[in-house]
Amino acid sequence: MKRPPQLELYRIREIYEVINDTFAFLRQHFNRLSYCLLLFAGSPVLLLVLAEMALYSRVDVTGLGLHSFTQADTPAQLLLAVLLMLVALLEPVLVAATVYQYLWMTTQSISFSVEAVGRGVWQKMPLLLALTVAYGIGLLLSALCLLLPAVFFSISYAMILVMPFFSPQPTLWGYFQFSTYLLSNKSATFEPAKWVKLFILLFTIFIISFLFSYLLQVFAFLARVFILMFDVSNTTRSANYSNQIFWSIYRALLFLGGIWVSAITLLALAFQYFSFVEQKKAIGLLWRIENLGKSTIFEEDEEEATY
Template identity: 30%
Template sequence: MKQPIELRRIRDFGEIINDTFTFLKENFKPLFTCLFALCGFFVLAGAATTALTQTNTMNMYATKFDTNSYQAASPFISYVVSAIFNAIVIVFGQLSIYLTTLCYISVYLEKKDGKPTLTEVWGYFKYYFLRILGSGFLITLLCFVGFLMCILPGVYLMTVMYLVFPIIVMENTSFRYAFNKSFTLIKDNWWTVFGILFVITLIVGVLGSFASVPLSIIVAAKAFLSLKSFALPLVILFSLMQNILMLAYCLVAIAIAMCYFSLSEQKEGLGILSRMDAFGKNTDNSTDLPAEQY
């Protein structure tokens, strides 16, 4: 049986990227079982609201704009309403994907052997959901203020705030504690965390473009070409694909969790302390230490 990945250890930039994909590969089936079960509603709701928004966009393009005509204004109003609902669903979907992945990793860390089950992850998910939702709202406000002040403070804050959710879930703590600790952990490591987030989000963005780009082309082409009955089925298909590919955001959660574990090990050495405490207590000859730590 393959040994579990040792999460609590110091990693450099390349190791974090590599271990992110290794963790995903070794946990693909149980992780995505949890993601589809806990986030499936948001995927389907996101597909429906995305398709509705794009359909309203095509109707808006097809309407001859007349500022005095209610008929011309109606498609625009429908588009705005559907776009707002779509944005809300997408935000909840991404938050659920992020939280589900962190909960999976937390259970994985606690079990030390075997794969987390849906029941175990669901227990963590419902316990942390409201706390993460409230924290997400506060983080959004803080980053918004940062971007209003200037772009750079917003970028700096956004990178630091990515560590708040893993701290809350892994340490079962409050937003205030996680907020303060995130600044402590990222000290002298901001560029590393930023670089990892940039690489992973770029990969996720490229994956998402396989659906979003064709969808945008179809909507734009409908304004100039007569696609007849082909437009709506294609919009529905690519809207569904776009929201399914949104599950790739689990990569961001895994990567930032790896950053958290690495930074915590640098500052606190919790992994080393736990192994020292367990030394001599385990009579099993097997070990879950990676080879490079001998």
């Protein structure tokens, strides 16, 4: 499989360019990135769906379509609820780790492999979890004051999960300091225009994500109508169990759709991060000067990707 063309990461972008490059990256890397997201971020969801289907296969279903759990099913229900809560907490971090590890690998002169993406994801997970917890605590503390401090904090440090892959820092506090540095001018003074730009970008991405989510909800409504019609006409155990299987698969598909919505936001934040870094350090400009007159098109990898 030929390697997709490489985007120029470090360059100053306007908001529309950030969005354009985000979807350009998704188009170029859709197959490989989808596979990695399904494998590393989607597999816990699919495993829970299988567990839920196995649990309901043991449940007595009445003629009214109600599920009657016995006392023996209670531990399984509790375990399933705990696992669902853990997946809900870990899923955003898994998605971020997968997206950013994949993005980082596209900048390296190494052949692509799913195993390499997986190793990077698991290596970065503890740090990303720690940053997420620290970010959540900071957001909670700022929210205890007023709404505006919480909004300011959430926007100011929205790019923090990109940094472990492209700007490693020695401490957790270093990542928050670097975020503040990116939003400052040359005299190390906070620059409101950069914060506003980041806010507008996130608001725009929110609208785009809302449209995707709305389409998923339309599908949910149609699926619910179909299932209700099926329940009315079928009251047997097999029919109701089939409905439960359908609902489990449907919830899994919604969850996987949510993963892609999150991936869009994460990539947009990454490209905005590259733009801010370029403004501060001119990494892309220096690279172009050093490679002036040289070919900047890397050789396409003719080897098949490891799937």
